[in-house]
Amino acid sequence: xxxxxxxxxxxxLLFCLTTVLIGQQRGGARGGAVPAAPGAQGNRGGGGxxxxxxxxxxxxxxxxxxxxxxxxxxxxxxxxxTCHGTDLRGGQRGGxxxxxxxxxxxxxxxxLIFPVVRDGLNNPGMSPMPPMSVSQDDxxxxxxxxASIAATAQRQGGPPPGPPVTLNILVGDAAAGKVYFDAxxxxxxxxxxDLKGIAAxxxxxxxxxxxxLAGGGGRGGNAARVTATVTNQNGQKVEGxxxxxxxxxxxxxxxxxxxxxxxxxxxxxxxxxRDPREAHRNLLPAxxxxxxxxxxxxxxxxx
Amino acid sequence: MKPVKxxxxxxxxxxxxxLVSQSSGGVDPASLLxxxxxxWPTYSGDYTGRRYSALKQVDRNTVKNLTLGWIGxxxxxxxxxxxxxxxxxxxxTPGNVSVRGAVLMVDGILYPTAPDHVWAIDAxxxxxxxxxxxxxxxxxxxxxxxxxxxRNYLFFETPDNYLVSLDLKTGKERWHVEIAxxxxxxxxxxxxxxIGDHVIVGTGNDLDAxxxxxxxxxxxxxxxxxxxxxxxxxxxxxxxTWPNLDAARHGGGFSWVPGVYDPETRLxxxxxxxxxxxxxxxxxxxxNLYTCSLVAVNVDTGxxxxxxxxxxxxxxxxxxxxxxxxxxxxxxxxxxxxxxTAARNGYFYTVDRVTGKHVVTTKYGSYSNWAKGLRPxxxxxxxxxxxxxxxxxxxxxxxxxxxxxxxxxxxxxTGFFYTKENNGFNVLYLTDPDPRGSMGLAxxxxxxxNLGSIGDFLTAIxxxxxxxGWRRKLYGGGGxxxxxxxxGVLFAxxxxxxxxxxxxxxxxxxxxxxINISNAPQTYMLDGRQHVLVASGDTLYDFLLY
Numbered sequence: 010x011x012x013x014x015x016x017x018x019x020x021x022l023l024f025c026l027t028t029v030l031i032g033q034q035r036g037g038a039r040g041g042a043v044p045a046a047p048g049a050q051g052n053r054g055g056g057g058x059x060x061x062x063x064x065x066x067x068x069x070x071x072x073x074x075x076x077x078x079x080x081x082x083x084x085x086x087x088x089x090x091t092c093h094g095t096d097l098r099g100g101q102r103g104g105x106x107x108x109x110x111x112x113x114x115x116x117x118x119x120x121l122i123f124p125v126v127r128d129g130l131n132n133p134g135m136s137p138m139p140p141m142s143v144s145q146d147d148x149x150x151x152x153x154x155x156a157s158i159a160a161t162a163q164r165q166g167g168p169p170p171g172p173p174v175t176l177n178i179l180v181g182d183a184a185a186g187k188v189y190f191d192a193x194x195x196x197x198x199x200x201x202x203d204l205k206g207i208a209a210x211x212x213x214x215x216x217x218x219x220x221x222l223a224g225g226g227g228r229g230g231n232a233a234r235v236t237a238t239v240t241n242q243n244g245q246k247v248e249g250x251x252x253x254x255x256x257x258x259x260x261x262x263x264x265x266x267x268x269x270x271x272x273x274x275x276x277x278x279x280x281x282x283r284d285p286r287e288a289h290r291n292l293l294p295a296x297x298x299x300x301x302x303x304x305x306x307x308x309x310x311x312x
Numbered sequence: 313m314k315p316v317k318x319x320x321x322x323x324x325x326x327x328x329x330x331l332v333s334q335s336s337g338g339v340d341p342a343s344l345l346x347x348x349x350x351x352w353p354t355y356s357g358d359y360t361g362r363r364y365s366a367l368k369q370v371d372r373n374t375v376k377n378l379t380l381g382w383i384g385x386x387x388x389x390x391x392x393x394x395x396x397x398x399x400x401x402x403x404x405t406p407g408n409v410s411v412r413g414a415v416l417m418v419d420g421i422l423y424p425t426a427p428d429h430v431w432a433i434d435a436x437x438x439x440x441x442x443x444x445x446x447x448x449x450x451x452x453x454x455x456x457x458x459x460x461x462x463r464n465y466l467f468f469e470t471p472d473n474y475l476v477s478l479d480l481k482t483g484k485e486r487w488h489v490e491i492a493x494x495x496x497x498x499x500x501x502x503x504x505x506x507i508g509d510h511v512i513v514g515t516g517n518d519l520d521a522x523x524x525x526x527x528x529x530x531x532x533x534x535x536x537x538x539x540x541x542x543x544x545x546x547x548x549x550x551x552x553t554w555p556n557l558d559a560a561r562h563g564g565g566f567s568w569v570p571g572v573y574d575p576e577t578r579l580x581x582x583x584x585x586x587x588x589x590x591x592x593x594x595x596x597x598x599x600n601l602y603t604c605s606l607v608a609v610n611v612d613t614g615x616x617x618x619x620x621x622x623x624x625x626x627x628x629x630x631x632x633x634x635x636x637x638x639x640x641x642x643x644x645x646x647x648x649x650x651x652x653t654a655a656r657n658g659y660f661y662t663v664d665r666v667t668g669k670h671v672v673t674t675k676y677g678s679y680s681n682w683a684k685g686l687r688p689x690x691x692x693x694x695x696x697x698x699x700x701x702x703x704x705x706x707x708x709x710x711x712x713x714x715x716x717x718x719x720x721x722x723x724x725x726t727g728f729f730y731t732k733e734n735n736g737f738n739v740l741y742l743t744d745p746d747p748r749g750s751m752g753l754a755x756x757x758x759x760x761x762n763l764g765s766i767g768d769f770l771t772a773i774x775x776x777x778x779x780x781g782w783r784r785k786l787y788g789g790g791g792x793x794x795x796x797x798x799x800g801v802l803f804a805x806x807x808x809x810x811x812x813x814x815x816x817x818x819x820x821x822x823x824x825x826x827i828n829i830s831n832a833p834q835t836y837m838l839d840g841r842q843h844v845l846v847a848s849g850d851t852l853y854d855f856l857l858y
Contacts, residue, residue: 111521166497215741255806256806294679302704
């Protein structure tokens with residue numbers, strides 16, 4: 010898809026905004042998304058209307074009649090659920106996913122759904138739907154129920170959140186993980202030292218796995234501090250935390266908190282970077298998923 | 313009168329008409345067949361997608377003297393002169409707008425856009441001439457890739473799926489037509505492509521729905537043809553690559569980036585987006601044609617001539633919608649008509665643009681690790697173990713891809729195809745193991761491994777062999793698109809907030825300025841001087857040589 014966000018419903022979108030902003034990994038790839046911010050320069054010059062744009066527009070979602078939807082809920086279960094699934098996402102008996110159905114998405118008050126229920130649907134190449142005897146009022150209630158579920162759909166075309174599922178990510182072999190750890194990680198890390206009790210610091214294995222892959226576990230949380238030494242043509246050295254570097258400038262934060270910038274021209278001045286993340290970074294192309302899962306299985310034993 | 317005199321008189325009588333039609337301005341669709349030089353009359357400058365300008369004033373030696381002509385901000389505020397159209401109930405006025413598409417330059421006027429907005433800007437000083445604002449019904453407002461111009465008519469797409477036509481001179485609306493179903497959550501961003509008397513429009517979506525490309529008549533707004541990128545009926549070609557018709561009909565393959573056009577074959581060649589559901593392929597086993605493919609359709613009929621799939625059964629949201637490039641080159645002593653594309657998944661392809669037959673497949677994303685190998689037909693076999701899995705799979709690239717919509721460039725002088733190469737890793741966890749698959753882009757949780765750049769590059773590829781000519785290391789990924797010129801310069805973002813002119817032969821920087829660009833740079837002539845134009849958010853920067 011074109012983007013990381015897909016507004017579907019108002020409520021959910023507001024909730025999602027934070028996720029969206031955080032989720033713009035390497036956002037420049039699409040030209041630096043600029044989320045709509047309310048306020049600034051939003052008013053019509055002549056003093057007329059023009060409201061600040063919301064992060065979500067009054068989009069593809071109608072207002073739900075909750076009482077009607079509640080009446081439709083058991084009717085859906087009776088007449089539709091067996092084929093279309095209790096979650097509306099389709100069933101083994103061939104009923105289609107209603108949450109992505111063009112008929113359902115265009116229906117406003119049962120007017121498109123009712124003829125299908127009454128007459129059935131027999132599209133070539135698709136599972137046939139038999140005609141059913143359901144009153145127009147009941148279909149209207151069912152349509153409202155379906156719309157009420159569609160209204161809880163997630164961003165980027167996602168379905169409504171289902172019941173929580175516990176997924177076990179611990180599929181690795183702890184013994185093999187120890188062997189890998191000793192060979193590849195042991196020169197910098199120690200299970201008796203910086204990683205002592207590491208498993209106790211995480212509430213679930215996925216967070217632990219993410220953390221060690223990102224190099225965030227050891228040495229008191231300082232692992233991500235990148236430092237550099239800049240040596241000018243006279244041999245003078247300046248050391249500090251690396252703030253920024255590109256082909257044209259390098260900026261250091263010095264010990265006293267001040268910053269110093271240097272123009273770069275090719276190899277002048279000389280810049281030496283010390284990046285504690287480098288070892289982790291260099292492992293990225295080298296790991297197999299099995300290595301990763303094994304190491305995680307080993308680290309979770311270090312309570 | 314003698315015949316010669318008669319002819320002379322007739323010519324004299326006709327002269328005013330000829331002059332009027334010549335000075336009436338706008339874009340004659342036939343002029344789009346010419347190589348890119350003085351103006352910027354269509355999305356890529358010309359039909360080839362090369363973004364190679366024949367202009368030479370700015371060259372490897374003079375580029376260091378580029379100087380700022382003007383800075384102008386596009387203003388989304390609804391002023392007294394704003395022309396308001398649209399089907400929405402309210403006037404939403406965004407606080408921020410960003411120019412993230414082409415800014416056409418015709419007759420000394422620039423036409424930048426943002427979702428719901430089109431401006432006409434004087435190319436000599438950045439002053440606004442008119443502003444058109446579309447009252448939206450809503451929907452996804454991610455970006456707008458620019459306008460198309462046919463004679464004195466301008467065309468653009470709105471997020472709520474209208475093709476709107478304006479009078480080029482005044483910005484007054486001529487008509488608007490609905491091009492996709494808002495209720496099915498389509499949203500439209502593409503810059504319309506003008507080819508002869510066709511306005512080619514594409515549309516996006518994130519929900520499971522079919523992708524399509526359409527052609528409208530520039531005068532009447534009447535639909536001429538509609539080409540679905542997935543099978544929609546029993547017996548449709550490609551249906552065998554889906555488990556059933558229902559899956560195909562909800563299979564995605566959206567057409568949201570302009571393609572290229574080969575006048576000799578009358579083929580419009582474009583890339584299609586990812587299949588849906590995006591990350592959970594369980595409900596759609598098979599190759600899923602014609603998603604993530606280069607597709608060639610006859611521009612008059614909308615019938616597909618050939619396809620080449622650049623991401624087979626994609627499960628990573630790696631749309632292959634990026635603009636391809638038409639290249640004429642000699643391979644093994646034979647002159648070839650080729651089309652090349654650097655896909656979001658990290659693979660580079662060259663195919664014969666007449667037949668669609670494969671010529672080259674290579675991996676240009678240095679760390680792309682999702683493939684098992686090549687198939688005999690040159691497509692790449694995906695590794696199912698590199699899909700989102702419950703315990704997590706380590707995958708490169710990340711969702712945004714090695715490249716994305718910001719366009720690449722090709723120089724016939726150097727013979728290089730230039731592209732950004734963004735290399736990143738993430739861990740992909742499957743969170744919805746439902747055998748039916750999830751919907752849209754849901755069902756996964758990515759964890760980005762932001763350990764500093766493992767190596768992002770500006771990369772030059774020989775499209776005849778797929779071999780890397782050079783890589784310029786960048787200190788950050790992303791950034792806008794590319795532009796190259798007969799002056800031997802390659803303009804690009806360095807991914808760290810600098811707009812840089814590189815030597816197209818080797819990637820050495822020649823000039824830079826601290827501008828974080830949001831579109832692809834462009835160049836054109838104005839009053840005898842070569843200008844370079846680029847956008848950063850709502851700000852346009854005009855550079856030139858004095």
